[in-house]
Amino acid sequence: MDQTKAPYFQALLEYVDSGVQPFHTPGHMQGHGADQAFREFVGDNILAIDLTPMPGIDDLLQPMEAIKEAQELAAEAYGADHTFFLINGSTSGNQCMMMTAVNPGEKIAVPRNSHKSMLGGLVMSGAHPIYMQPAVDQEMHMDNSVTPETVERTLDEHPDLKAVYLVSPTYYGVAADLVAIERIVHERGKLLLVDEAWGPHFKFHPALPISATEAGADMCINSTHKMLSAFSQCAMLHQIGDRVRLDRLKAVLKMFLSTSPNLPMVASLDVARRQMATEGPALLSRTIELAEEVRRRLNEIDGIYSFGEELQGREGVYDLDPTKVTVRVTGLGYTGYEASEILRKRYNIQVELADLFNVVALFTIGTTREAAERFVYAFEELARDDRAVDMYAPSGILDQRMTRGTYQLPAIPPMRMLPRDAFLADTEFVPFKESAGRICAETISPYPPGIPVLSPGEEITPELIDYLRLEIRAGVRIQGPYDDELKIIRVVQ
Numbered sequence: 001m002d003q004t005k006a007p008y009f010q011a012l013l014e015y016v017d018s019g020v021q022p023f024h025t026p027g028h029m030q031g032h033g034a035d036q037a038f039r040e041f042v043g044d045n046i047l048a049i050d051l052t053p054m055p056g057i058d059d060l061l062q063p064m065e066a067i068k069e070a071q072e073l074a075a076e077a078y079g080a081d082h083t084f085f086l087i088n089g090s091t092s093g094n095q096c097m098m099m100t101a102v103n104p105g106e107k108i109a110v111p112r113n114s115h116k117s118m119l120g121g122l123v124m125s126g127a128h129p130i131y132m133q134p135a136v137d138q139e140m141h142m143d144n145s146v147t148p149e150t151v152e153r154t155l156d157e158h159p160d161l162k163a164v165y166l167v168s169p170t171y172y173g174v175a176a177d178l179v180a181i182e183r184i185v186h187e188r189g190k191l192l193l194v195d196e197a198w199g200p201h202f203k204f205h206p207a208l209p210i211s212a213t214e215a216g217a218d219m220c221i222n223s224t225h226k227m228l229s230a231f232s233q234c235a236m237l238h239q240i241g242d243r244v245r246l247d248r249l250k251a252v253l254k255m256f257l258s259t260s261p262n263l264p265m266v267a268s269l270d271v272a273r274r275q276m277a278t279e280g281p282a283l284l285s286r287t288i289e290l291a292e293e294v295r296r297r298l299n300e301i302d303g304i305y306s307f308g309e310e311l312q313g314r315e316g317v318y319d320l321d322p323t324k325v326t327v328r329v330t331g332l333g334y335t336g337y338e339a340s341e342i343l344r345k346r347y348n349i350q351v352e353l354a355d356l357f358n359v360v361a362l363f364t365i366g367t368t369r370e371a372a373e374r375f376v377y378a379f380e381e382l383a384r385d386d387r388a389v390d391m392y393a394p395s396g397i398l399d400q401r402m403t404r405g406t407y408q409l410p411a412i413p414p415m416r417m418l419p420r421d422a423f424l425a426d427t428e429f430v431p432f433k434e435s436a437g438r439i440c441a442e443t444i445s446p447y448p449p450g451i452p453v454l455s456p457g458e459e460i461t462p463e464l465i466d467y468l469r470l471e472i473r474a475g476v477r478i479q480g481p482y483d484d485e486l487k488i489i490r491v492v493q
């Protein structure tokens with residue numbers, strides 16, 4: 001196919017050029033009725049292509065024209081048999097994969113460090129999760145990926161598993177050994193689903209980890225908006241081979257879609273694919289070199305550590321995405337949260353993620369050299385001994401346990417009920433600090449990265465209460481519970 005084409009973007013341009021008089025949604029009528037300040041800021045063009053599905057424009061729910069062609073071009077570029085554009089992120093992708101692959105009560109192996117949208121998929125599908133413990137690097141305070149050995153053992157212990165679901169890469173850019181895992185899973189006739197939300201660029205550069213489509217996953221998802229240039233919420237779901245029921249997948253996708261999809265978003269997926277297919281290797285080479293240079297320079301600063309290749313080969317670290325720059329700041333006495341706040345308030349830099357130990361920055365095809373220089377400069381300043389002591393001094397919240405590097409991530413709590421059953425059960429609120437032994441009825445995820453430490457159906461352990469209270473004290477935002485401050489928690493009655 002001709003990858004220089006962007007048929008969907010083209011279809012929208014042709015509609016605008018044809019000067020049609022609109023009597024259709026959206027009500028702003030190509031911007032004429034839009035709020036003036038908003039229109040002046042966003043510009044006329046984006047409003048002109050904010051249209052509705054119609055002949056010539058095509059319909060994401062029933063693609064027959066330009067969207068069909070755009071999705072076929074994306075499938076070819078990614079090496080998939082079918083690609084579907086998503087406009088509610090990989091969040092909906094995870095939910096669609098689960099709803100397609102598993103029925104109520106059927107077993108699916110899932111890593112514990114999955115994004116919370118995977119749990120939404122479990123609640124909706126009613127599937128029975130078998131949690132796999134990802135390799136944990138206590139020194140780095142980081143969950144890595146699930147190893148082939150863990151997948152094999154899980155399949156041995158649960159021969160009735162229907163599917164294996166993986167997250168690769170992790171939020172920190174750690175990739176699993178997908179080729180080995182694919183062989184293990186498919187030898188036993190199970191489905192392999194991969195949440196590759198953070199790897200939409202992998203297919204387009206040989207220095208990046210192998211993509212899930214190349215490794216032969218049955219379905220995988222990419223957040224095209226995360227590491228490539230599509231608008232926020234834009235993602236793709238790829239399907240490969242004949243193990244997945246395509247009719248079921250298509251029916252599920254329709255259930256998750258608005259009947260009024262945002263067309264500029266769909267067009268942004270079309271052009272993001274064209275950009276990668278035509279310029280991806282060159283753009284990504286530049287990005288990777290910049291990120292590697294920044295990593296090298298950060299590692300020359302005392303008290304700062306940004307991991308790289310030296311971690312490869314550790315348990316659960318099969319490969320690494322060099323465009324994720326994780327900066328460990330505990331050597332300066334700061335938590336990642338504190339460093340993130342200083343970077344924002346003092347240097348006007350916003351990172352993607354902060355955790356207790358690190359900040360994580362994305363280097364993408366949109367990162368300029370100037371931005372990279374500013375990033376390095378901020379850390380050089382942060383590490384200076386003679387820096388004026390001010391409101392941004394370390395708070396001391398990094399207590400002895402953590403600075404000694406012995407802080408333990410909490411163990412997976414016992415599952416007492418299926419996520420769906422706990423979610424739908426009669427519940428009550430109890431004080432969080434007195435909730436040990438109760439069955440949790442909500443999802444508790446420090447955000448970012450949005451990985452649940454407690455899921456519906458799991459027993460709340462004293463260890464988890466300690467861990468979460470510490471995270472809250474350190475300033476982390478908790479997503480999922482009814483009470484944002486987690487003073488009370490919803491438990492099964």
Ligand SMILES: Cc1ncc(COP(=O)(O)O)c(C=O)c1O
Nearest residue numbers: 088089090091115195197223235
């Ligand atoms: C591993 C993983 N999967 C899925 C998602 C959800 O992606 P989206 O924001 O595109 O809905 C995220 C979001 O951070 C994620 O980290």
